[in-house]
Amino acid sequence: MPPSSAPALLDVERAVLETYSAAAKAPAGLCCPSTNDPALLAAVPAEVLERDYGCGDPTRHVRAGETVLDLGSGAGKAGYLLAQVVGPRGRVVGVDLNDEMLALSRRHLPAFAARTGLANLEFRKGRIQDLALDLEELDRHLAARPVTSSAGLARVEAESARLRAEEPLVADGSVDVVVSDCVLNLVAPADKERLFREIHRVLRKGGRAVISDIVSDEEVPERLQRDPELWAGCVSGAMREDRFVEAFEAAGFYGVEIVERAAEPWRTVEGIEFRSVTVIAWRGKEGPCWDRKQAVIYKGPFREVTDDDGHVLRRGVRVAVCEKTFGIYAKAPYAGHFALVEPREPVAPEEARPFPCGAGMLVRDARETKGGGYRITSDAPGSGCGGGSCC
Numbered sequence: 001m002p003p004s005s006a007p008a009l010l011d012v013e014r015a016v017l018e019t020y021s022a023a024a025k026a027p028a029g030l031c032c033p034s035t036n037d038p039a040l041l042a043a044v045p046a047e048v049l050e051r052d053y054g055c056g057d058p059t060r061h062v063r064a065g066e067t068v069l070d071l072g073s074g075a076g077k078a079g080y081l082l083a084q085v086v087g088p089r090g091r092v093v094g095v096d097l098n099d100e101m102l103a104l105s106r107r108h109l110p111a112f113a114a115r116t117g118l119a120n121l122e123f124r125k126g127r128i129q130d131l132a133l134d135l136e137e138l139d140r141h142l143a144a145r146p147v148t149s150s151a152g153l154a155r156v157e158a159e160s161a162r163l164r165a166e167e168p169l170v171a172d173g174s175v176d177v178v179v180s181d182c183v184l185n186l187v188a189p190a191d192k193e194r195l196f197r198e199i200h201r202v203l204r205k206g207g208r209a210v211i212s213d214i215v216s217d218e219e220v221p222e223r224l225q226r227d228p229e230l231w232a233g234c235v236s237g238a239m240r241e242d243r244f245v246e247a248f249e250a251a252g253f254y255g256v257e258i259v260e261r262a263a264e265p266w267r268t269v270e271g272i273e274f275r276s277v278t279v280i281a282w283r284g285k286e287g288p289c290w291d292r293k294q295a296v297i298y299k300g301p302f303r304e305v306t307d308d309d310g311h312v313l314r315r316g317v318r319v320a321v322c323e324k325t326f327g328i329y330a331k332a333p334y335a336g337h338f339a340l341v342e343p344r345e346p347v348a349p350e351e352a353r354p355f356p357c358g359a360g361m362l363v364r365d366a367r368e369t370k371g372g373g374y375r376i377t378s379d380a381p382g383s384g385c386g387g388g389s390c391c
Contacts, residue, residue: 054181056212072183076105196251253281289322293343295364310358322355
């Protein structure tokens with residue numbers, strides 16, 4: 001659907017803000033329920049739990065010691081859970097636009113710290129599609145210099161640009177994991193592409209996004225997109241399931257994987273099914289490609305697959321890859337699917353040549369890996385077989 005036919009950003013934002021401001025004051029039936037670790041829930045303030053409007057549990061995919069950014073942190077439930085998961089060596093930052101939700105999540109921080117001994121959680125004000133702009137800093141600027149003219153508006157725009165560049169809310173490459181629980185669908189269609197780029201921007205190389213959200217099995221028609229109640233209810237802004245996954249690819253992520261998908265829809269509207277999914281996507285495939293004579297062998301079970309950089313990998317075939325791809329395949333989510341073949345004689349970095357990633361399937365000759373002069377003959381019992389008299 002072309003952007004001109006979508007609801008105006010201001011209308012969408014206002015509908016969401018009004019609904020969630022009310023939900024901060026009294027529990028409301030928004031989105032679908034999810035389950036969490038009871039041991040972690042015990043330390044979460046009751047008022048926060050009563051205002052849980054998520055649809056998944058990205059916290060189960062986070063590890064101790066990591067720096068985590070929670071998009072659309074709301075009442076703070078995910079933040080309080082994540083603070084316990086990452087522990088004292090980790091850090092959690094929640095970002096939300098709603099002042100009432102921010103006040104709710106922040107007022108329980110002292111009691112949480114006293115109960116758990118953790119002081120690794122904070123909540124910041126910002127739009128998740130513009131994670132560089134610190135809105136509380138901008139609010140302070142506006143309070144001191146109210147806008148009364150077009151010249152004043154120009155000064156606000158200049159201050160916004162300065163804040164993004166010099167004092168960003170979330171800096172480039174500063175977090176290990178970005179999580180979100182049923183919030184991306186609340187962002188207007190015109191801002192969706194920017195939203196995924198922002199998630200990519202703030203992640204460190206090798207970092208990952210763990211996103212739970214509501215998706216649809218069909219395109220949401222324009223008349224539903226113009227319904228304010230359905231917007232706030234996680235329906236109107238839901239992306240079609242395949243396009244949700246493609247949005248990660250378009251933003252530069254690799255290894256995009258649907259790790260959870262509800263079998264039954266959470267809600268059906270005019271025959272369109274809306275359900276919860278959790279997607280994990282990784283950052284780190286950007287950068288130059290150098291040939292150091294490495295190869296990988298895809299183990300299966302599929303006959304042939306294509307990765308996010310255009311490598312074609314056929315089961316059992318020794319395929320040439322660049323140093324960067326070789327390193328990526330050694331880690332999640334690819335680890336275990338490939339046999340990694342290093343050259344017998346390592347290629348020094350200064351001797352490596354550019355590698356044509358995206359050229360399809362390039363077979364690496366075994367002699368190229370072993371070296372042209374390799375002439376060893378071995379008939380020692382158990383050689384290469386892990387012990388025993390034969391293979």
